[in-house]
Every structure is written in structure tokens, then in C-alpha cells.
Amino acid sequence: MDTPSSLRRALIKAAMLTPALPLLNACKTDSATANPTTPPAPSPGQPVIEPEIPPNLGVRGSHNPRGMHVSLLNDSHKSRGITWFTDQSDGKNAPAAMVQWSHIDPSWDEVDVINLVDHPLSNTIFADSTATTGVGAQTHKASLQLNKPELAIRYRVGSDEGGWSPIFTVPASAKADTNWHFVHFGDHGIGPLAQRLTAELTKPQYHHNLLLLAGDISYADGNQPVWDTWFDQNQALVSSTVTMAVPGNHESKDADPDDPFVIPLGDIALFRDYAFNNRFHQPGGVSFYGFDYNRIHFFGFSGGAFIEDGKILQEIITMEANLARAAVRRAAGMIDFIIVFQHYTVWTDQEGRGPGNASLILVQDQMMARYGVDLVICGHDHIYQRSAPMVFGQRSPLGYVQVMAGTGGQSIRGFDDEIQGWSEKEFIGVGFCRYEVSPGLIKVNYFGSKGIDTPETPHGVGSQKIEAMSVDADFELIDSFEVRKRQPKLAKSFLKPARSATELAKAYNWDAIIAHTNHRNKHHGHA
Ligand SMILES: [Fe+2]
Ligand SMILES: [Fe+2]
The missing domain is CATH 3.60.21.10 (Metallo-dependent phosphatases)
Structure with missing residues (x-):
């Protein structure tokens, strides 16, 4: 039978393996300010488990991070770009945004990964912050150089005053001699x-x-908040x-029409x-x-x-x-x-x-x-x-x-x-x-779900009809x-x-390239 401790770890592990659920946060000093959640009511007869570790929803503050995503900057093993957004366009009085991160020791389990008390995030990198194009927000970009590229990393973004994201993990880049x-x-x-x-x-x-x-x-298409929706919808994928x-x-x-650098x-x-x-x-x-x-x-x-x-x-x-x-x-x-x-x-x-x-x-x-x-x-x-x-x-x-x-x-x-x-x-x-x-x-391998014709959208009668097709198949x-x-x-x-x-200038008609590209962009704007 599970002890409370092992049961707690099992619950934490289950939560971590479910992308839709937030990770659990072991930072006890953060717990007082963590975003409150309402746990589901237990079924009759089900034991009530008091988690010792609050959910890893991050820490709420004045400038809460959102839209976290990770990229590479030069070396695919050693570099990581971390990007996120906070609301407030001018950055006035905004706390400096940063990434706290560390490598993950292979001996750690899932709880250790999110334990900030025994395993602090030992590195801090400050972000470059600029106004986000066309919305009242700031974009923060931090550049990490990994000193142990063979190890995965864990990170969170934000600041003590502005609030912290949950902790995310990013696996080490695959080795060249592996699949x-x-x-x-x-x-x-x-x-x-x-x-x-x-x-x-x-x-x-x-x-x-x-x-x-x-x-x-x-x-x-210029409606800039749609970008925020996209990053919200895909954060589980692109943050790790x-x-x-x-x-x-x-x-x-998507260029900002109010861009002061626009040159007619x-x-x-x-x-x-x-x-x-x-x-x-x-x-x-x-x-x-x-x-x-x-x-x-x-x-x-x-x-x-x-x-x-x-x-x-x-x-x-x-x-x-x-x-x-x-x-x-x-x-x-x-x-x-x-x-x-x-x-x-x-x-x-x-x-x-x-x-x-x-x-x-x-x-x-x-x-x-x-x-x-x-x-x-x-x-x-x-x-x-x-x-x-x-x-x-x-x-x-x-x-x-x-x-x-x-x-x-x-x-x-x-x-x-x-x-x-x-x-x-x-x-x-x-x-x-x-x-x-x-x-x-x-x-x-290409994996797909077939488009299914509906009475309203019969296939083959024009692309506008086809556009409305739905996919229900696995x-x-x-x-x-x-x-x-x-x-x-x-x-x-x-x-x-x-x-x-x-040589390239002599080989090709650059005016035609520019003219045709403009023409294509204008006429392919719908797809
Ligand atoms: Fe398209
Ligand atoms: Fe396109």
C-alpha cells in the first residue's frame, strides 16, 4: 500500500506526465503567493489527500509571464533562446525580466526537478525586453549558453515582483550517433x-x-492579439x-502600421x-x-x-x-x-x-x-x-x-x-x-486525419467549399x-x-524577382 509520501510522488508524476495539467511546484517559499486553484471534490469513499507541494502554476505578480517558448540560437546543443511576453507595452516601472535555470541531474526524479529548496535554479540570465508588435505587451528574449549540453535543463521566467512562470523542462539535444x-x-x-x-x-x-x-x-493578419492566442494554445508544445x-x-x-521606422x-x-x-x-x-x-x-x-x-x-x-x-x-x-x-x-x-x-x-x-x-x-x-x-x-x-x-x-x-x-x-x-x-x-512518416466531405462542403466543387471540410477521423x-x-x-x-x-546580379533579373514576389504575395494572401 502506498505511503502518503510515495502516493504524493505518484500523484506528482501523474500530473507531470499529463501535458494539460500543470507541474507541481516544490518551492515552499512561493506557496503563499501561488495562484490558488480549486481541487476537484473527492468521490464518496475516496481518501482526501493533502498535497504537501502546491501546484506548479508559477507565482502571480504584477507582470505575469505568458507565451513561453524555446529556440536555438547558434549551436543546437549549447544554445537556447527563451522568449515570453508580459502585459504592459512601455515597460515603465516593470521589473527586469529574467530566466532562472539549471541543468537537471540525471539522478533526480520529477519532484527534484521542481524542487527549488534543495535544488535551486542556480543560473540567472536577464532578458532583452522590447514592446511587442501591435499589442500592449512586452516581448522578453533571453539567450542561454549551456555548460553541460549533454544534460536537460529546467527553467522559469519572470521576476520576484513581476511573477514567475511554472518550471519547464527542455531535454538535451539528441546525440548525433543516436536516432x-x-x-x-x-x-x-x-x-x-x-x-x-x-x-x-x-x-x-x-x-x-x-x-x-x-x-x-x-x-x-495584423490582428495582433491572435498571436497571443496562438502562443497560449501551443505553450505546452513550444515551451519544452x-x-x-x-x-x-x-x-x-503583421508589420506594425505605427512603426516609427516605416519608410514609404x-x-x-x-x-x-x-x-x-x-x-x-x-x-x-x-x-x-x-x-x-x-x-x-x-x-x-x-x-x-x-x-x-x-x-x-x-x-x-x-x-x-x-x-x-x-x-x-x-x-x-x-x-x-x-x-x-x-x-x-x-x-x-x-x-x-x-x-x-x-x-x-x-x-x-x-x-x-x-x-x-x-x-x-x-x-x-x-x-x-x-x-x-x-x-x-x-x-x-x-x-x-x-x-x-x-x-x-x-x-x-x-x-x-x-x-x-x-x-x-x-x-x-x-x-x-x-x-x-x-x-x-x-x-x-506523414501522419494525417483525412478531410471528410459534408453535405455543405462536397469535395471537388472549388477550394472555398473545400476550406470548410472537417476532420473527424483518427x-x-x-x-x-x-x-x-x-x-x-x-x-x-x-x-x-x-x-x-x-555574379548573382548578372545572372538574374532582380527587378523581375521583386515584381513577381510582390505579385505572388498579393495574390496568395488568402492561403
Ligand atoms: Fe497558409
Ligand atoms: Fe501561405
């Missing part, structure tokens, strides 16, 4: 389908070390999983304060960036989503140099794969969407063929479609596989009548892609495929010098 997982999807939103996907993804069988959000994330994001066309609608330029304006850049904490603080996770190099490409920031040419030049360097490192055996991670599709069969931005696709396809990109993972079109290895839209073993998973739940769309020759799999519904990485091999395995690392001789064939800005 590890990442998940990708785009086009999420805050509606019932999006929440269904989030709930599915938090199930233990989909454990993943890294989450990649392929743009069109909240669909705030390293999450990286790229912007989509819906993030392009003809019929466009250079917006600098995009909510996306404000709310995510990523390498270099920009919407495009490269990083390694073990033996994969990722390049996050905005694809011109923020054409109005005037950085598209800089971004393409950056991508050229980044992919050229990655190809060298792959040929030298330092990495196995090069993955481009972006919102926009390169090729698509979504109904009425192809062809896309021809000028930019030409630049990108030539660049990816030049350096032998292995995978392009994207969203934008609200379908799942996976290609065979392809070059310039034609099947080729030398090319990349495009995985389009714009099936985060914002809406569900259909396909053109004719499917192009590069396509290997098409699916209509909601779902996400999970990648199992081992040395030299990526096994990919998630199931829809597609599986593998990507193997390129043989050394082939990897060496992609060793090419990075073209300079001058």
Missing part, C-alpha cells in the same frame, strides 16, 4: 483543426527533439521543445517591425538563417515573405553562400544532409495555385541543383504533397525531395485535376511530417519514404564556388 526526430508542418492557425493537430502532436508517440514551423503560423520558424505570407501582414517607398513601405521577428528568437534575429542539428544543415528561407523589408537580395546572397559552405562540409563528411526549410512551395498541384513565383523559383531551383540540396520542407498550400527527387520539376536522382505539409489546420484544400509527374503522394486533410534521423538516413500513417545520404563521389560533384553578389 532523433524532428517534426514539420505549416499553416496552423488557432481554429479547431489547428488545436486538434496540436493535441495530437503532444502525444508521447510523436516525441520529437525539434519542431519546425513552416510559416502561416497564427493567421493574425526547441522550435524554429520561418515566415509565410500571413506573417507579411513608392507604393510600398519598408516595414521593420514584423510581429514574427518580434515574437521569435532565432539566429541573427532575422527571418532567414542557417543552423546545424547534428549531421543535418538547415537553411530557413523566407522566400520573399517580407519583401517589404528590402532584404530579399541580401537573403538570396546569404543562401548562396550558406548552401555552398554546406556542400563543402557534406563532401568532407562533416554532415550528411542539406535541408531548405521555407513556407512557400517550389512546385505545387494545389488547385489553382501553380505555377508560383517563376522568377524566384528559377533562382532557387538553380541554386539547390547547384549545391545538391537533399530536401525542401515547406507549407503554404493547404495540402500534403510529396515529390520524387527532382530537378526543375522533373524527376531526377540528383535532385531534392519536396515535402509540402501546409496541413496545420487553418483550412483544407484540394488538388488540380492533373497531378504533375514529380508527385509521389497527395493527401487532403490535416497532418504533420515526422522525420527519424539516424547516421546517413532519414525515415519520413490520425493515421499516410505516407512513408526514406532519404539516404549521397555517396561521396556524388557529394563532391556539388562542390562549387559560391557566386558573388555581382
